[in-house]
Amino acid sequence: MKILGIDLGTTNSAMAIVEGGEPKVLENAEGARTTPSVAAISKSNERLVGMLAKRQAVVNPKNTVFSVKRLIGRKFSDSEVQRDVKWLPYELKQSSSGGVEVNMGDKWYKPEEISAMILAKLKADAEAKLGEKIEEAVITVPAYFDDSQRQATKNAGEIAGLKVRRIINEPTAAAFAYGFNREKNQKIAVYDFGGGTFDISVLEIGFDTETKEQTVEVKGTGGDTHLGGDDFDKRMIDFLVDEYKKSQGTDLSKDPLALQRLREAVEKAKHELSTVTEAEINLPYISSDASGPKHFLMKLSRAKLEDLVGDMISKSIELVKKTISETGLKVSDINELILVGGQTRMPAMQEAVKKFFGKEPHRGINPDEVVAIGAAVQAGIFQGDVKDVLLLDVTPLSLGIETYGSVFTPMIEKNTTIPTSKSQIFSTASDNQTSVEIHVLQGERTMAADNKTLGRFILDGIPPAPRGIPQIEVAFDIDANGILSVSAKDKATNKVQSVRIEASTQLSKDEIERLKKEAAMHAEEDRQKKEVAEVKNQAEQLVYVSEKNVNEWKDKISAEVKASIEKKIADLKDAIAKNDPEIIKSASAELSQELQKIGQSMYTPKDNEQAPPEQ
């Protein structure tokens, strides 16, 4: 029975499950990977949840309940609740036990009952998608949630028909998603900048190798429950509305459709500015006045965006500083940094965080989904999907051999899960070559000399044959312990030689990162070197074929043809020695052309023969 991992968010929720050993996000019934945390009772007394509830929010504000996470498990008198009462469009009151109740469709509900509606939809959608019943879940909560808030969240699950196996902290889930559930003694900072809230958490992960128990301690939490990506959008919209008012005199915020279009365009531009430095906002027919239709066209630069929101980013860093100092740790004590939340895709934010911590953040997993994925990882552990004994490693760098032209030919790509094996057939480079040297290498560079030698051995006794004819099967095998065995077998004689290498997965993380960076830096240069090597290989092959052909047909072609071809062969040999790919390519082309004269002169009728009639 599968256990569902659920990120029950303030604005949006997501769910994930472990399938085939890997956690994966599940789409809801509408095909979306996130579900708005909104519930409503429509005018026609229908209960709506998710996107459907959101779509009618504008016409039914009193009965559309959102952001209920801000109220769950709290007392009505809490300052947080009192602050939100002021702006939430639906009615709130104090319950008989001092808690909060919300009004929806003329009935009063506890916040957990509302959350239960969202959880129930996720449960039903997951069951429909997977074709099986879901009865258990792992649900995440902010690290600062107290007992009452956690219990209320658990109750929400039970009301929805889910047995909650565990309530885990959002930053812990994020750490699990990145595989930190197998590490020990790591201090991890989780910077979570979502749509409506900002949370910074410092965790200490321990792993008791005796009891095989994971321990996660929350060393400190901080943040701002009313700072998020939505505030960034608001700044941009206000700026654009202002600019438009200045140049056109119209206030777009008064027109609901124009405002909606502007809101969407701003969000799209914000996303684009994470990858390009300028985005265009083009909204034809945004409004009209006495002189006719008006359009909105404006270029927004990344610099301007950073200018508009810079203070909010700095504020978040100040909060990080405060939280870390409260834990008694130094910034340099933090081992790992994780980014969560869509807004963290912004380059300026990543730079600010990187600068403060002095290290690269982990961000390979979709920041909107990382918490749900982590919840699924925990669910997977409960399901028994992830047995300790089945935890598999990957080979951190590519493994391969040196081939003709001093090129590195990878056999097993980096990040391949082990144990694994791969084999490929190679051949000889010269005629009558009776032995091959297998030079085993590790690294990411294209030329063998730039990679690390792991071992070498020789396979001999290959029967003499023209180059390219023998079949030597080279096999790479890495076992579950990371021990690499390389063998070479001559398919004709079945003769085998092999070598066993112990240390191929033993490099430190820093070492691996350094090698990968080097490869990236030299990528262009390496590509050119490889191209030169390939051009040379092909040219040498052409020389070989040409010489062979001239020799074979020397009695059938005239002395002039033979001489001219031999000259082109000599020219090509010279070009190869010069190492310039352009010269080699043109000399190769000339030789190919010249080579055709063999056929031409053999098919041309001799003086006393008649040419065949053209067909």
Place this chain on the structure above:
Amino acid sequence: MEENTNNQQKNDSAESQPLSEIDKLKKQCDEYLDGWKRSKADFINYRKDEVKRLDLILKFANETIIKDLINVLDSFDLAIQSLGGDSKVEKGVYLIRAQLEDILKKYGLERIIVSVGQKFDPALHEAIASVESDKPSGTIIDEVERGYTLSGKLIRAARVKVSK
């Protein structure tokens, strides 16, 4: 005979121990073989699902592009609305719009039909304003932006004004 007795004794003592070494190993062996078979089965099933996934991807591969192009259709709608009477220019613009829509229809795009007086349905419509009107409450009084489905899946709800 003596040997047999010894063996007998040995057997007795083996049975009285909770789980002998051999039984433990056998159990582990069975567990491993079962795990291995399940892994293999998972992989085979994953491959079967992959084919289904590829089908879905093919069907919805163009979803992002089409969604973006809908914004262009919107602009055309607004242009046509604003041009009103100038028939010469309007016809050309209308034809270009029709051309774009026809191409998108080929890839599965379909317009959601909305009519004034229709009951507001959040499964197909998004309310952007609530307006005073003499029409019955909860009915659509204006379609502000068109809604579309792609191969049956809703990709944009129709934006409407609903009567209070």
